[in-house]
Amino acid sequence: MKKGKILTLGAVAATLWAGALAPRRNHPGWEKFSSCRFAHRGLHDLNAGRPENSLAAFRAAVEHGFGAELDVHLMRDGNLAVIHDSSLVRACGADVMVEDLTAEDLKKYKLYDTQETIPLFEDVLRVFERKTPIIVELKTAHGNADALTDTVMNALRAWGGDYCIESFDPAVLMRLKSRYPQVFRGQLSSDFLRFKGNSDVSLPGRAALTYLLTTFLTKPDFIAYNQRDRENISLQLMKRLYGVHEVSWTIRDEEVMRELESQGVPTIFEGFVPEG
Numbered sequence: 001m002k003k004g005k006i007l008t009l010g011a012v013a014a015t016l017w018a019g020a021l022a023p024r025r026n027h028p029g030w031e032k033f034s035s036c037r038f039a040h041r042g043l044h045d046l047n048a049g050r051p052e053n054s055l056a057a058f059r060a061a062v063e064h065g066f067g068a069e070l071d072v073h074l075m076r077d078g079n080l081a082v083i084h085d086s087s088l089v090r091a092c093g094a095d096v097m098v099e100d101l102t103a104e105d106l107k108k109y110k111l112y113d114t115q116e117t118i119p120l121f122e123d124v125l126r127v128f129e130r131k132t133p134i135i136v137e138l139k140t141a142h143g144n145a146d147a148l149t150d151t152v153m154n155a156l157r158a159w160g161g162d163y164c165i166e167s168f169d170p171a172v173l174m175r176l177k178s179r180y181p182q183v184f185r186g187q188l189s190s191d192f193l194r195f196k197g198n199s200d201v202s203l204p205g206r207a208a209l210t211y212l213l214t215t216f217l218t219k220p221d222f223i224a225y226n227q228r229d230r231e232n233i234s235l236q237l238m239k240r241l242y243g244v245h246e247v248s249w250t251i252r253d254e255e256v257m258r259e260l261e262s263q264g265v266p267t268i269f270e271g272f273v274p275e276g
Helices: 003-020 055-063 121-128 145-156 170-179 203-210 233-242 254-262
Strands: 038-040 067-074 080-082 134-138 163-167 185-189 222-226 245-251 267-269
Touching: 003 233, 038 055, 055 067, 055 121, 067 121, 067 145, 080 121, 080 145, 121 145, 134 145, 145 163, 145 170, 163 170, 163 222, 170 185, 222 233, 245 254, 254 267
Parallel strands: 038 067, 038 267, 067 134, 134 163, 163 185, 185 222, 222 245, 245 267
Antiparallel strands: 067 080
């Protein structure tokens, strides 16, 4: 193949790549979130009896003036549970999936041997209403992206607070784009190519998620990228070409937090209480 043809093909590929990374721009929601610090799964401290994603952790976040990031699952009865993993093994020592439970079932399971139980999304919303903002991460399972998104949006319809929605699953963002375009939305990502273990996502799928190649379909307002992987070339290209907004997670060092904030990057933190 001649050198000129190779250069032409390279230029076409670069143009297509850059085009695929174009986000939505200028959503006014960024102003409400850019100056806030977000406690990861609430301001949790197990030694103080405040496990992650518990009402106690969320109340502590509000008391300190922080927003919070939280995780939402759709249960069998149509209610929404706030917990990180689908499996309750880690948080509750029970080999069950939260998607198979009902709101009544949640009362049986204690978080990390505390008196706190898995909260319903509606109870968490009451903690934050007219107070600090929340980042709502939607945790899909078994292809329920549309149903989960619709149920969360129904819960938020009359809620008096500031929120954005993010997910690793591009199907959530596509649902928001088509049905709820006014919502401030973000794509969660990380370097999925680092993981060598079992995954439900194919290698090409993990590459697409790592390099944010679904952006042309989902048009996110911001990218929430794993802090240790934030030098990702696609993220850096999006910032330079389009000025895309970046949120960084999960920050466990206050110096790192302050450095990111100096760059205009809001943070999701845990393991310490920021000062000032």
